[in-house]
Amino acid sequence: MNMNISTQETVFFLLAAVIVVFSILTVTTRRILRSATYLLFVLFATAGIYFQLEYSFLGAVQLTIYAGGIIILYVFSILLTNQQADEKLERLKNSKVLAGALAAVAGVGITLFLLLTHPFGSSRLAGGEVPVKEIGTALMGTGKYQYLLPFEVISILLLACIIGGIMIARKR
Amino acid sequence: MEGLHLEYYLVVSAVMFFAGVYGFLTRRNLLAILISIELILNSVDINFALFNRFLFPGQLEGFFFTLFAIGVSACETAVAIAIIINIYRNIRNIQVRNLGQLKD
Amino acid sequence: MEYTLFIVLLPFLSFLFLGLVGKRLTPRAAGYTGTIVLAISACLSYITAWHYFTTAKVDGIFEKLTPVNFTWLNFTEKLHIDLGILLDPIAVMMLVVITTVSLMVHLYSIGYMHGERGFQRYYAFLSLFTFSMLGLVVATNIFQMYIFWELVGVSSYLLIGFYYTKPEAVAASKKAFIVTRFADLGFLIGILLLSFYTGTFDFERLTSGDTALFAGMEGISFMGCSVISWAVALIFMGGAGKSAMFPLHVWLPDAMEGPTPVSALIHAATMVVAGVYLVARLFPVYYLEAPDVLVLVAVVGAVTSLYAAVVACVQTDIKRVLAFSTISQIGFMMVGLGVSGMEGHEGLGYMASMFHLFTHAMFKALLFLGAGAIIHAVHSNEMTRMGGLRKYLPITHLTFLVACLAIAGIPPFSGFFSKDEILAATFHFSPVLGMVMSFTAGLTAFYMFRLYYRVFWNKANHHDHVPHEAPGSMTVPLILLAAVTLVAGFIPFGKFVTSDSTEYIIHLDWAVASASVAIALIAIGIATLFYRGESTIPDRLATSFRGLHAAAFNRFYLDDLYIFITKKVIFNGISRPVAWFDRHVVDGTMNGFATLSRRVSYSIRGFQSGQLQQYVMVILLGTLLITVLVLFV
16 A cells, blocks of 8 residues: 555545444444434545535535434434433344344445456546536526426425425324 | 545445445334435445546536435435334334234 | 928927926916827828828829928038928828827826926927927938937936936936937947948938949948948947837836826837837838848847846836836837838838837827826836726726737737737748747737736725726827727728838738737736736746746846946946046146145245345345356356
8 A cells, every 4th residue: 555645545544434333333233322323423424525525515415414404303213212212222133133244244245346346447536626506507407417307306305205294293 | 636546435335335234134123224224325325426526527417316315315214204203102112023013 | 291390390389388488377278288289280290191191102102202301501512411301101100100199198198297396397398309209200311310319318308307306217317318328329420420421311312222322331341340231230229229129228117207198108109119210211221231230120129029028027017017018019110120121022021010110109108198097096106006996997997908908919909910910020031030029929918918917907905095087188098099009900001101112912921810819818818817816826936936037027137237337347447547537637736736836835925024124135135146146157
């Protein structure tokens, strides 16, 4: 490995370590509240990757929606559904855990094999920061490479989810 | 920047993805399963952004795909949590193996 | 003479009418409808007979007339099945016989079947039978004959099984149907063989004496006999089945389970002589092309006749005695045909056979109807329950006596003339056969008078109630038939029905006649001795010849032999293995599939657990597997 480690690389390895470690912890810890907390760290690190890729807008969205919104939702629902929030999760049969672990490891192995042997060609970061103006134009336009229709669709989806969530969760 | 290849990022996202799969397979708590799904979605989001950035730098498809995916996953989480809370109200439990009671 | 069509069609219309709306009619109305329609039919056939025998003679020969004929199924230029009416002396004679007996039976049944359940159904079936039988005798071609032949079989089946709540009747109807069907199989094969080689179904062409027609069958032989012999022998097999010839006679005694008038009509006078009629119809074919088969006919007839006469001597069921008597008399007719020649005086046997058919139909119908009256009076078929009835049933007694004398062959009753001519023809053909037949005739006289004495004389067996004479509707047919029996012998039959359609002057052969009358008188004398009063001789004879008596009583174990063959040999040897194969191999395969799929379903039911995580696991593993396969294989 090259000994001249740049700042970018340092940041990446830090983020990668956080993601890997906390992903695994998320799915292995036996306390559900910790699990949610570790997920929060993974999401933060993901946002960091977006920033590093110079998709600052995406990173901001990730932080506000995922880390800021969804995780709060999780924490609240965990607190709502568990009498003791730190209640330990039910232990599974070892054979099932083992089978899941084996499947996951095999999947990682095959995927990594594919990734590392596939020639991706020019694999350099390129382009630079995407200006927000461009994003706004693309979202609001109807031309080629413009996304007004998906934007509207997802607006309606969100509306439907709000109504659906209320309908489902309201007290009868 | 010079040393950071696409593969580095992909390895990270692959690990995240299969961590999610493992969680999905082995967890028995509905919320824990949902968290695992978040991991999977997140790793896919990263991949979209990565491919856009590394392979097709001039375009924004992957970027917007990630954007919309985040929106959709927010919706999904909201509705799923609503359902889970409703289940909890009904059977005082959110373990997967008890969901069969809902059939009755 | 197109009106002859109505002779056949009227009973059919009556059948349709009674079959469709019979339930709405009162029994009386249904009975009268059937009887009146048949009376019209009978009148028409008398007119036909008058018309035919007075006008159809050309150059001393009776012509064959076909007043109605149309092509029904036209398969090819050569192969077509026609339906029509053929009138020749024997057909006209049969029309008269059938309509007369049928009319008598219709009339008689009004009284006899009074109050029975299914009275309308009974009349519908009677009409159907009459229609089929008439269609059979006027058939223009052998295939039409076959069609009506089967219809006759069906209506016989229906009528034997008329009391369908009685298991014996159902069994008897099945037996009759299966045995005759078996024989008809031979008939059908014979028809197909004959028509395949001659290219025609038509009676007129087949019996024209044209030997060129059969040229195609020359030289082709199978198992030592020529094809024509096989064909006509198989046709005779069909006739033997219907006419209850040995060894296919087993159904007829059992058929007595049907109502007695039905026995009189079908199983004594008309249907059972269909076989005789068939041979007579194809007589030129037999005589010219297959004389060896004609000998077979004679031998079968003689064996049947003797066998049935012996069995009849020991039966105690009045109707069974008459049934075996019928078999025996049909044997006589067959012998008559078998020994007959074709031309001129050689054709005595043919003429005699037809004459006997005619007289026998009358007196045997009379006997059966008389038996019906007796059964009506004492409510039993068993002779042991009868005795001394002559005081209670005077009309029945007298008419029955007339019929007994006729069948015994005492002049001047009709049976004497016809039977005597058969014997004369037989002696002319072969003295040995003649003596056998004379002996049989003696036996006939014996068993008939045994029956007569045991029913009407002897000591009166304690009856539960006083027997009473039958009502008028039953006695009138008895008297009419007795009158016919008295005078029928003087009909100059040879003028009308002969083998070559020319006139034939009957000379009584006095040597044969006196001998047979003597034999008959002796037999009657013995019967008088044995059965008129109390006598221990029959019992002593039965004990001293126990084996013979038991054998005869059990019909020489022929039925048991059939049961053995069918139940033990065919069922065990063929049916059981086939059934086993069906059950274990054919069904087994299917059951195996079912069991296999059920087992598999049970074992894979676990996959379909509803556990989402399990599904995902499987999907993941599958995806990985496919990936590995795509990558490395």
